[in-house]
Amino acid sequence: MYITRQRPGTQRGATENFTGTVWLDEIAAPPPPSRLRMFHVHFAPGAHTAWHRHPHGQVLHILQGEGRVQRGGGEVEAVRAGDTVWIEPDEWHWHGGGPHTFMSHLAVVEAAGDGTTAEWGEHVAPKNRRA
Template identity: 55%
Template sequence: MPILPTAPEVPTVKGPDAWFTGDVWFDVVAAPPAPSRLRVNAVHFSPGAHTFWHRHAHGQTLHVTEGVARVGTRDGAVVELRPGQTHWTPPGEWHWHGAAPTTFMTHLAMWEAGGDSDRPDTEWADEVTDEQYGA
């Protein structure tokens, strides 16, 4: 029964500018070997920081552990989540998520990787506009 590596073996990573607006860091919580496709990251957002538009081949679950989160979809809907709340984004739905303007926020991001050779588990797109974030 193996124990998977954690920090300091797996260091905190700065979120790339091609995927995030603002300062974001993440810690890999779980990425077990195949055949498992489970991926879990603890993602830490500075106030106002958020992802670009993206979608997941198998959907994504977000569980907020601290702060206030915002999640938006292409239809213009934006919801706020507080610690202990969980949000599910269905497979293929374009969305973004991040911290509210005045608070740090951490969530667990959970999704399935791989499984489909013709499409990536996460597809990234354009930056979220200020109007979309503030809706």
């Protein structure tokens, strides 16, 4: 058993992967053979990810506020504190804060054998962010 009492510092979301103000805190990245990764992600109003997908899927658990999620070909959906979202392996999607509200979530992924956790695509077109 390991208890982590000190974590890496909060990181600003990279502009190539995020629109708006986004902050990430790494919560867990156990040593191999585990490939689990967990992050606490904070989105300012209107901030969101670019389109992306994960090799083994992703779980989002909304902790605070109200946000938006969308999968490729689907409608934009509102999510609120207490909601949990399962994103299928290799499903293109984006997620972020609501138009006028902050949102934070826990994001849990399993890294691929080579250590990658996500494949990033293009930024979300403004018309796709509404709902």
